[in-house]
Amino acid sequence: MSFEEVDQGTHVVLAPEGKFNLVAAPPFKARIDDLVAAGKSRLVVDLHAIDFIDSSGLGALIGGLKSARQQGGDLRIAAAGPQVKAVLKLTNLDRILSPYESVEEALHDW
Amino acid sequence: MTGDVAPEGKEYTLEGFAVPDQLDAVHDLLGQAAGEHPELDPMDVMLFETAIIEIANNVVEYGKPEGTVRWKFTIRVHDDEIEAELDDTGQSFTPERGKDMPGEDAEGGRGLPLAEALLDQIDFERLGDTNHWRMVRRLGQIPQS
Secondary structure (H helix, E strand, C coil): CCEEEEECCCCEEEEECEEECCCCHHHHHHHHHHHHHCCCCEEEEECCCEEEECHHHHHHHHHHHHHHHHCCCEEEEECCCHHHHHHHHHCCHHHCCCCECCHHHHCCCC | CCCCCCCCCCEEEEEEECCHHHHHHHHHHHHHHHHCCCCCCHHHHHHHHHHHHHHHHHHHHHCCCCCCCEEEEEEEECCCEEEEEEEECCCCCCCCCCCCCCCCCCCCCCHHHHHHHHCCEEEEEEECCEEEEEEEEECCCCCCC
16 A cells, blocks of 8 residues: 655644555554654544455554544544445544544645 | 347356455445446435445454455345345454444444444354355335435
């Protein structure tokens, strides 16, 4: 999986593509940890190009959320497709990782 | 004869090593089965795919000796259900069935509970020197929300 990253100053938008699975999750989580360590703790993960997520991908998002919040920031997800939304709901993670409809919406108060 | 409806009872089979790169082949196998069964609801296919990939992940992550475990996937589409069987040559083990979904903070442990939530039947047994999984999702039971 490749992902684009755009640093907007107040926040960073990460846009992974393809399958967010056990192959893709570790490098993605490592990148989030690097960003948070560098003081970039307001993160938006744009999921519009993700067509499949598994429990490893969910784990990376939760890990990233915890890292970001520990540094006073947050991790928000945007533009999730139907499979991602279904899996978030089934795992009850939609309570803490509420999907925003768009990146713009996720940024509403940043 | 391409493009014809798949004959009743057709099996879709994949054999190879249970390694991360092969997960795409599992997605492709289900994609082939779904492509030849346009009557399947895409939501059923998507949820079944999520479940069987979680079980495949378990074999890839925990099957030993690592990198040498072989597997065979078989998918069948029936009138009222979709079924997958997975045989792997990994070590004998006992899956922890029936566990609750982990709490919101947990970074792992959701794979098997997620698969169980998406399947109507999930059987596991050790047959000789292989682990055998059978996964079934009944069709047309998607809640309207």
